[in-house]
Amino acid sequence: MNALVMLGQERPLVDWTWIADNLPLIWDATLEHITLTVVSVGLGMAVSLLLTIAALRWRWMYGGILAVGGILYSIPSLAALAFLVPLFGIGATAAVITLATYTVLILVRNIMTGLDGVSEDTIEAARGQGYTERQVLLGVQIPLALPVMMAGLRVATVTVIGLVTVTALIGQGGLGQLILTGVRLLPPLPVMIVVGTVLSVVLAIVFDLALLGLGKLLTPWTRSQRSA
Amino acid sequence: MPDAMITLRDVTKQYRGTTDPAVDSLDLQINEGEIVTLVGPSGCGKTTTLKMINRIIEPTSGTITVDGVEVTSRPAHELRRSIGYVIQQIGLLPHKTIEQNLVTVPRLLGWDGDRMAARARELMDMMDLDEQLLTRWPSELSGGQRQRVGVARALAADPPVLLMDEPFGAVDPIVRRRLQRQLLDLQAELGKTIVFVTHDIDEATLLGDRVAILRVGGTLAQYASPRELLRNPANDFVTDFLGDERMLRRLSLLTIGDLDLDAGPVVDASADAAAARSAADAYDANWIGVTAQGRLQGWMWTSTLRDGRRVGDHATTAFRVRTQPSDTLRTALDAIVSSRNNVAVVEDESGYRGMVFVEQLSAELMA
Numbered sequence: 120m121n122a123l124v125m126l127g128q129e130r131p132l133v134d135w136t137w138i139a140d141n142l143p144l145i146w147d148a149t150l151e152h153i154t155l156t157v158v159s160v161g162l163g164m165a166v167s168l169l170l171t172i173a174a175l176r177w178r179w180m181y182g183g184i185l186a187v188g189g190i191l192y193s194i195p196s197l198a199a200l201a202f203l204v205p206l207f208g209i210g211a212t213a214a215v216i217t218l219a220t221y222t223v224l225i226l227v228r229n230i231m232t233g234l235d236g237v238s239e240d241t242i243e244a245a246r247g248q249g250y251t252e253r254q255v256l257l258g259v260q261i262p263l264a265l266p267v268m269m270a271g272l273r274v275a276t277v278t279v280i281g282l283v284t285v286t287a288l289i290g291q292g293g294l295g296q297l298i299l300t301g302v303r304l305l306p307p308l309p310v311m312i313v314v315g316t317v318l319s320v321v322l323a324i325v326f327d328l329a330l331l332g333l334g335k336l337l338t339p340w341t342r343s344q345r346s347a
Numbered sequence: 348m349p350d351a352m353i354t355l356r357d358v359t360k361q362y363r364g365t366t367d368p369a370v371d372s373l374d375l376q377i378n379e380g381e382i383v384t385l386v387g388p389s390g391c392g393k394t395t396t397l398k399m400i401n402r403i404i405e406p407t408s409g410t411i412t413v414d415g416v417e418v419t420s421r422p423a424h425e426l427r428r429s430i431g432y433v434i435q436q437i438g439l440l441p442h443k444t445i446e447q448n449l450v451t452v453p454r455l456l457g458w459d460g461d462r463m464a465a466r467a468r469e470l471m472d473m474m475d476l477d478e479q480l481l482t483r484w485p486s487e488l489s490g491g492q493r494q495r496v497g498v499a500r501a502l503a504a505d506p507p508v509l510l511m512d513e514p515f516g517a518v519d520p521i522v523r524r525r526l527q528r529q530l531l532d533l534q535a536e537l538g539k540t541i542v543f544v545t546h547d548i549d550e551a552t553l554l555g556d557r558v559a560i561l562r563v564g565g566t567l568a569q570y571a572s573p574r575e576l577l578r579n580p581a582n583d584f585v586t587d588f589l590g591d592e593r594m595l596r597r598l599s600l601l602t603i604g605d606l607d608l609d610a611g612p613v614v615d616a617s618a619d620a621a622a623a624r625s626a627a628d629a630y631d632a633n634w635i636g637v638t639a640q641g642r643l644q645g646w647m648w649t650s651t652l653r654d655g656r657r658v659g660d661h662a663t664t665a666f667r668v669r670t671q672p673s674d675t676l677r678t679a680l681d682a683i684v685s686s687r688n689n690v691a692v693v694e695d696e697s698g699y700r701g702m703v704f705v706e707q708l709s710a711e712l713m714a
Contacts, residue, residue, distance in 0.1 A: 244438020249428030
């Protein structure tokens, strides 16, 4: 009898009524999640490209950035976030800067690895035909590094989508806000946790596949390979 | 004195952190319209020399002029657009189609689209490549096809000078032969000034109007025509480098047409047995060749001749190997050693031309 009462008080994991009543809230949280992700990754990408180009110009920076990037990347994301919050504080800007900083760690490494992977012979041939240094970078090195860069972008994006739920802790969480609220309510509201989690996972998958498709679209020469 | 197209004056290249220069006070003149091959062992600075001409590598000292103008007098990328460049690794841009690759330099020079499209087709035709390949990616082509696209790309803007760095080094021997032939045919038509680096002395003597042999340390051991080089090696280094088969190499530089052909022990089918015997005796031969209407029918042993019969009434054996005036003396030697009569018979479209005997080959080599 007692157990039945307890069960009756327990709220269902999937409460369609709650979902139907709160569609605007869920929609807003999703949009915020997407916005935070896109802005952070975009900012991170821009900073990473600038850093890499600087490193290409001043070669002595190259090894340093790669080494530091490698060490920072091995730090667990939650720990990195905890470390970055005191630096940038709390709020939307702080969240974006924090997330963007984390993507830089991933992206710089990938961009550099990608650029490093471009064959010296190809670069020399391009120079030999009369490409300027800028044309070599924009017309040869960056396009040929695209597959590796896109792989980095996918990892960064998926990571950020997961991390946005954590930035709920600093007040900007998108779907993370749903999860956090669901946990903090007394009694907890499991449907909020489930909706937040499921949508976050769905977002990650959708973005990953979209970027995979975009990558294939941007690098048509990597398809239809034939061994010579 | 022919016009110099490329001149290196006292050119030295010392790489940082090395004690010995890679190229040491090199003087070299390459004339307009000739193919000069740079050959030598690894470390002789042949590639460094080549790459200093289009400033992929900058010399430590000395001056280099192309068409009378110092290469350092304008930005490197502008200089390079006026010089065709082919490397062993080919270096087609993998993210561009064959057509885009072909018109790389014209695009940099700002040609309009129609002109580039027309030029791409012209180049494919020139290199015997199927136009359907234009829309393919480089990774979809065979090694030989890629190498031909590499040569075509270098020719795209019709530069007067071509630099080729072991361009055929990575393809199999059969394809390499074909590419070498094609280059020579192309050169006969275009008359470019070509500097060609190779480590293969056979390739160097086959392609070069002149051959520059470099020794380790980047000094010139000899600079001469292939015939001169093989006939008069300037020093022991050159003799060593030319190797044990120097005489055979010389044979591959001369053609049968260069020789005064001997008529040989040959009679017309209408001749009688006695005439045939005396013709054979004149060559101390125990066989006689037979022609009819100026064409070679075959041969027979003189012991099988029957008196009173005409030569044409006898059965003859066909010559197993026949050569043409355009074949090399090396081919003639091969024909001699593989024939039962120890001669190479020579024919052209109009018929029998004569014979080559091994003595003639020795005499030619001793000359």
